[in-house]
Amino acid sequence: MKWIRAVVSLLVAAAIFWGLDNRHGTVPPAGKFLNPFAGFWQNGTRGDALPASLVVPGLQAEVRVAWDGRHVPHIFARNDHDLYLAQGYIAASLRLWQMEFQVLYTAGRISEIVGPVGLRQDLFNRRFGMLWAAERNLSKVMDDPRSRLAVEAYSAGVNAYLKSLGKKALPVEYKILDYAPEPWSGVKCALLLKTMTYSLAAYNQDAAMTVMRDALGETVVDALFPMEPPLVDPVIPPGTAWDFQPLPFPRPNPQKGPEAGSRPAGASSAHGEAADFAPIGTRPSPDVGSNNWAVSGKLTRDGHPILCNDMHLGLTLPAIWYELQLSAPGINARGVSFPGAPLVVAGYNENIAWGFTNGTDDVLDWYAVRFKDDSRGEYLVNGEWRKTSVREERIKVRGGRTVVDNVIYTHQGPVVRLKGEAPFPGADVPEDAALRWLGHDPSNEFIALDGLNRAKNYDGYLKALESWDCPAQNIVYADREGTIAIWHNGKYPLRWKGQGRYVLDGSDPANDWQGWVPRAHNPHVRNPERGFVSSANQKATDGSYPYYLGSDYASFERGARINEILSAARGVTPEDMIRMQGDVLDVRARAVLPRLLALIPEPRAEAEKRSFDELRGWNFESRAAFVAPTVFKQFWNDLNALTWNDEKKGAMERMSWPASEVMVDLVINHPDSEFFDDKTTPGKETLADIAGAAFRSAVSKLEKRWGPFGPGWRWGKAKGTRIGHVARIPGLGVEGLEADGDGHVIDAISVNWAPSWRMVVELGPEVRAWGIFPGGQSGNPGSRYYDDMVDAWLATKPDELIFLKSAGEPNPGIVARTTLRGGK
């Protein structure tokens, strides 16, 4: 009896111990997690305290950090080494978990944390060659002493912080997911850059385009997805003279034609559900977008140029960016950076300011490969069998066996999806096709950032741009001397027009990339007559530009609206520019709505009647409190569905709809287009029929979804903007924001994509700047500075940014000072 009691009670105690010491599904290990002395209770605001001094091993001299009231560090070092080391230390102290999680994800190592559920995503990232890309990138970074210093010192700083960190102070996500951080290294800085490169320069629909072309023919495809889209006002003002002699570009093989048919490339649907563990905002998306512009002193009230930038990325907490100032002899830069990489990414210094929008060019092509046999040991090139190479990828799985995957590489790149394999979630990957992606090529963007951080004038900016390969960006520039400029900048393969729009035949070397567009030939403009430069991810040039850079750019609205406002602007102030970043005029609605409303027969039902009146009285602003944007969005959606879904049948199912400018152009200029006919009915439908049906179906859907017509339909609620946690952990994000704006208006706040950093810089005798981002400086969900900027961001009310000349400069906004000293 005693024995039984002892054994049973021991077993019960052991079971309780095991239960509380381990994670169960998504439930953290309760014992560890709830322990008030080491669990989540330790992740409170005490971590926000700023010590007066810190020992940071590795520093060569003293580093002084002034902290302003927004928890922004202003770092002053005596040399570059200490500057980068301090940046690494401070970045880690603010964002350690986020920076590590992002790079583990990109490296294809998420299964180490979450177990077998992460395997499919890891396999995809390994097959896509993300780690390979980072390793190649790092080798080039290490070749240059400047970038080597930046990456090595930064890593040493992160590791110094890691060493100082006890288990109790670990960021709360480590406690929730029950794992521990590992040392940082240069390859992780490179991986961080590749995270962004993938998100910005890997979007493509080549496989789906191929299927569609085979079904509908190239003429129809070109009409729906035109290479010279209507209505688009390009980045470089039309009529700008090209100041170079273009190189001849390659031609397709005249005997064979360039492309593979859709059959060998694999035609099964590739759009699965998004993987549960992909950090938000890391997927390539057509929603990726941004605005930037610079106004010359000719148009401003005080005669100083003003530069503005808001980069639209996935809304996440911890925020994508953190703010900082980096100062040492030869550098004094202020702006935002990615946790995990040295230097300021977008910002300004005492002389110049710079900002980014995604170039959105096509630097990713698929090549259908003919393998000799199922071993995939050899593949056909120019009539001969050539050997493939293999890269072994070992994926460790928490609570499971290590998975070994031998990734096949041709001379073009990795074969991401083998024939017969299930599609990867969220990526359109053709089967047995090799991936040629510029993101794989060794490059050194850190040198470009280093150059921008230190640039004193236009020449410095230009020199920096030479090292910026991928992701290609519209890099806007303004300086105190009065110059404004924009370069559509990156490394571009020399291709014939349209090359790589469809899956290419990988066996014909004529289809390979044949060289590069010379840097000086990249589209650019400096001090244009009109007095401003701007970009919004639209096509960079008009048809006169000699090179082919891509054909899938952002739709026309944001670019058109920016240029419309700036063309009329005089006596501009920074306040005007801040207001302009919050502009919510919907150019699309303004263009088509009067025409469409005129076509709809007088509605009879109450909700239809009121919706109709709401649209008729609308000032076209996407305001959270308005009902009209909700009605228009649904109406537009249904108009597109009724127009395109019958054409898509069997051909375009995997494609997104044609760009909005194509539809707007049809509505305004081609109302009799065949595309409006519903091919599933015997009769012939017109735009009027389609518009009426779309309007009625939209109102009925809104009634079903949001109840009777009224404030319950308001745009802010219907849109439901949210800022999710990077690893999608519930409770650690911000839900239910009611935000003005929409993806295609200047203030591009959609559901979970939005301006990730709003910045306005006035380049007067003293540089002044304003900025705000949707989150906060700290990555700790228990910190006061985790999401403290969200409200001001939502209201487009940026703070004036503190920019110090020296560490000791008195400034009422500085709330604490920390001295970092080297230790043993």
Added chain:
Amino acid sequence: MIAALICLLVMLVLHILTPYWWWVMIVPFAYGAGAAKSGGKAMRTGFLSAGLLWLGSSLYFVLTGSGIIMGRVARMFGLPASWPMVAITALIAGVAAAFSGYAGYAVRALFKKT
């Protein structure tokens, strides 16, 4: 009561010095195995000492800056309010300690002469 207080103080010191949660099982087990007069006493002492320690200390941390994280964790668990986190914390420690205290006593009982 004094036993519970001693257990509580011992666990407090061990918690401050180390990051391990399982002192709330080890210490009551040791008490049960070494000193408890009955299984019930071992259970009660474990429950009280560990429960009170985690209750008091989590309350202390709430009052000194852990309110925000408590709210977020409560939302993560889908709780309608954040204060139940304190109760859950205390309860988990108390229950774990009670059972391990009892197990300690049961093991000792094997060697006790009847």
